[in-house]
Amino acid sequence: MNTSSKIRASIIKKALVKTYGRKNVSVIKGRGTASSWVEARVKVSNPLCGCNENVIGRCETCKNVFIEHRHEIEKIANEALRANGAEHSTFYADDGYNTEMNEFLAEVKIN
Numbered sequence: 001m002n003t004s005s006k007i008r009a010s011i012i013k014k015a016l017v018k019t020y021g022r023k024n025v026s027v028i029k030g031r032g033t034a035s036s037w038v039e040a041r042v043k044v045s046n047p048l049c050g051c052n053e054n055v056i057g058r059c060e061t062c063k064n065v066f067i068e069h070r071h072e073i074e075k076i077a078n079e080a081l082r083a084n085g086a087e088h089s090t091f092y093a094d095d096g097y098n099t100e101m102n103e104f105l106a107e108v109k110i111n
């Protein structure tokens, strides 16, 4: 299945907006050598842990929020593609095992 990254990005964006809201979601196709990739960036609210630095990985609570949302974003993206008869493009990681990886980046930004 060879759905262009532009179309994959639009499918994934539509699905993520339903969960996270239009103003919190940005999904774009990669550029240049990453043009087959899809890059999703999602803003989520602060877990009220008391952190005040605006960076990811501030404390254990933030880290868990980050990981949970990243899994959720990946799940939503996978389901949306499947529902549209598409799938992620993949590459083989240079990890000694040729592990097949999705060309999909899910970034979580904690507000």
Ligand SMILES: [Zn+2]
Binding pocket: 049, 050, 051, 058, 059, 060, 061, 062, 063
């Ligand atoms: Zn925190």
